Amino acid sequence: MTGTVQCFVVGSPIGHSRSPLIHRLFAEQCGIALRYEKREVAPGTLAAAVAVFRQMGARGINVTVPLKEEACGLATALTVRARTAGAANVLSFNADGSLEADNTDGIGLVRDLESRGVRLAGERLLLIGAGGAARGVLPALLDAGVATVTVANRTVARANALVAALAGLGSVAAASLDEEFAAPFDLVLNATSAGLTSTGGPPVSRSALGTSTVCYDLVYGRAETPFLAWAGSCGVTRRIDGLGMLVEQAAAAFEHWHGRKPATAPVIAALRHQR
Numbered sequence: 020m021t022g023t024v025q026c027f028v029v030g031s032p033i034g035h036s037r038s039p040l041i042h043r044l045f046a047e048q049c050g051i052a053l054r055y056e057k058r059e060v061a062p063g064t065l066a067a068a069v070a071v072f073r074q075m076g077a078r079g080i081n082v083t084v085p086l087k088e089e090a091c092g093l094a095t096a097l098t099v100r101a102r103t104a105g106a107a108n109v110l111s112f113n114a115d116g117s118l119e120a121d122n123t124d125g126i127g128l129v130r131d132l133e134s135r136g137v138r139l140a141g142e143r144l145l146l147i148g149a150g151g152a153a154r155g156v157l158p159a160l161l162d163a164g165v166a167t168v169t170v171a172n173r174t175v176a177r178a179n180a181l182v183a184a185l186a187g188l189g190s191v192a193a194a195s196l197d198e199e200f201a202a203p204f205d206l207v208l209n210a211t212s213a214g215l216t217s218t219g220g221p222p223v224s225r226s227a228l229g230t231s232t233v234c235y236d237l238v239y240g241r242a243e244t245p246f247l248a249w250a251g252s253c254g255v256t257r258r259i260d261g262l263g264m265l266v267e268q269a270a271a272a273f274e275h276w277h278g279r280k281p282a283t284a285p286v287i288a289a290l291r292h293q294r
C-alpha cells in the first residue's frame with residue numbers, strides 16, 4: 020500500500036504486547052495508513068534487527084523489556100530524557116539518517132496521573148523499584164514538581180545508584196523495602212516487576228500508606244494487581260493500574276512519528292473493555 024508507514028515493537032517475550040492494537044486504534048483515529056508489527060528480539064541482537072528495519076524503510080520502533088538499555092546504547096542521538104534514564108522505549112529513524120532514542124515512560128505516567136486529577140506538585144512520593152521503569156519515570160516526576168521522592172528497592176545499592184544519578188534534579192533519597200516511615204506518603208508507585216516480595220510479605224512497610232494515599236502500579240492485568248490488592252487491604256481507596264500509562268507512552272511515540280496527537284481516553288476504554 021503506497022504511503023503506508025511501517026513501525027515495530029520489539030522485546031522478549033513480545034507475544035503479550037498490546038502495542039500493535041494501541042497503535043492501530045490511534046492510526047484509525049487519525050486516518051493514517053500504518054503497518055505496526057511485533058518482533059521477538061533476543062538480548063544482544065537488537066543492532067541486527069534495527070539494521071533490517073532500516074532496510075525496510077521503517078519509521079520507528081517501540082522497545083520493551085529487556086532491551087531498553089541496549090536500545091539506548093545503539094542510538095546515534097539521544098533526547099535528554101533518554102540520556103537521563105539510560106534507557107529508551109522509542110527508537111526513531113530520523114530523516115537526517117540518525118537513530119534517535121527517546122524515553123516516553125515518564126511523560127506517559129505523568130499524563131495518566133494528571134488526567135485522573137492526581138496532584139504531583141509539592142507531594143511526597145515513594146517509588147518502589149530501581150530498574151529501567153523507575154529510571155524512566157523518576158526524571159518526569161521531579162520535573163512535574165514533586166517535593167520529595169524516596170526510592171525503595173530490594174537491592175538497596177541499586178536504589179543508591181539511581182538516587183546518585185538523579186540527585187541533581189531534585190530531592191531524592193534511597194531506602195530499603197523494610198524501612199519504617201514516620202508519615203504516610205501522598206503517592207506510592209510500584210515500579211517493580213513483582214507485586215509482592217518473593218517471601219510473600221508486603222511490598223513495603225504499611226507505614227508508607229494512609230487513607231488519602233494514592234497507590235499506582237505500573238503493572239496492569241486482567242485482575243487487580245497484587246500490589247493494589249495489598250493497598251486495598253490497608254484501606255487505600257484510590258488505586259490505579261498502569262494501563263493508562265501504557266497508552267499515554269504509546270501516544271507520545273505516535274505523535275513523534277506521525278505528527279498527530281491521538282485521543283487516549285477512547286483507547287484506554289477500549290483496552291479495558293477488551294479484558
Ligand code: NDP
Pocket residue numbers: 084124127147148149150151152153172173174175177210211212213215216217237238239261262264265266268
Ligand atoms: P527491571 O527488570 O529493570 O527492574 C525490576 C525491578 O523490580 C527492580 O527494582 C527489582 O529489584 C524489582 N524486583 C523484581 N523482583 C522482585 C521481588 N521479588 N521483590 C522485590 N522487588 C523485585 O524491570 P522494569 O523496571 O523495566 O519494569 C518494572 C515493571 O514495570 C514491569 O512489570 C513492567 O512491565 C512495568 N512497566 C510498565 C509500563 C507501563 O507503561 N505501564 C512501562 C514500563 C514498565 P532489584 O533491583 O532488587 O532486582
